[in-house]
Amino acid sequence: MFVPLHDSTPLKVIRFQSVTVTIIAINVVMYLTTGAFAPERVLDVIAAGWGVIPGELTHMAAPVLGYEPVPEPLTLLSYMFLHAGWWHLISNMLFLWVFADNIEDAYGHTAFALLYLTAGVMAALVYTLLSPSSNMPLIGASGAVSGVLGAYVVLFPKARVWILLFLRIPLRIGALWVLGGWFLLQVFSWWMDRGNPEAGTAWGAHIGGFLAGAGMTYAIRRRLWMRLSL
Numbered sequence: 001m002f003v004p005l006h007d008s009t010p011l012k013v014i015r016f017q018s019v020t021v022t023i024i025a026i027n028v029v030m031y032l033t034t035g036a037f038a039p040e041r042v043l044d045v046i047a048a049g050w051g052v053i054p055g056e057l058t059h060m061a062a063p064v065l066g067y068e069p070v071p072e073p074l075t076l077l078s079y080m081f082l083h084a085g086w087w088h089l090i091s092n093m094l095f096l097w098v099f100a101d102n103i104e105d106a107y108g109h110t111a112f113a114l115l116y117l118t119a120g121v122m123a124a125l126v127y128t129l130l131s132p133s134s135n136m137p138l139i140g141a142s143g144a145v146s147g148v149l150g151a152y153v154v155l156f157p158k159a160r161v162w163i164l165l166f167l168r169i170p171l172r173i174g175a176l177w178v179l180g181g182w183f184l185l186q187v188f189s190w191w192m193d194r195g196n197p198e199a200g201t202a203w204g205a206h207i208g209g210f211l212a213g214a215g216m217t218y219a220i221r222r223r224l225w226m227r228l229s230l
Helices: 018-034 040-050 072-081 086-108 109-130 142-155 175-193 203-219 220-230
Strands: 001-006 160-165 169-174
Touching: 001 018, 001 086, 001 175, 018 072, 018 109, 018 175, 018 203, 018 220, 040 072, 040 086, 072 109, 072 175, 086 142, 109 203, 109 220, 142 220, 160 175, 175 203, 203 220
Parallel strands: none
Antiparallel strands: 001 160, 160 169
């Protein structure tokens, strides 16, 4: 529906968003070494082996591959660094680039990394809770990135964000409106796709990640605002 281009919130504490850039770099390298040039059958094996499969995590389904390359609980971390295509990768990294620097600024480098990973894990758990017997692999950074968006709404609701609506129309709009609208779209899309095992987008993971990031940030928002105001 839209892609973000730039926000109006400057960094106040850190000099550079080193964790954000590191996460982006890891995702790009992982895609180049696993998914960019591999045949589709190899991609399917990678997704099944290193992505989150709810039925395997809940032991309600047999392993898709007949074996598990890594213990299924570890896929709650590994899935965040795999992508299904160039647009899947670029869109996630663009959202991360625009919004994560200010969250890293507010949290600090180490705490931001923990927020990102925790939101990603929570996103996968919500996805699993909503489809506990599914054998559809979950891959991609969008659950963790959604956590960053949730945190941004809590800390910077009045920030102005440039977006490209429908990939054609540039608009400058408040963060609360653009990210709140994005969240409502995820809820609506999940509602429309619920019960469809072939749904190509893990809307539930987006919802879970967003709520996790917003909830964790809301709980300590005063401390974070104090850090930014020093």
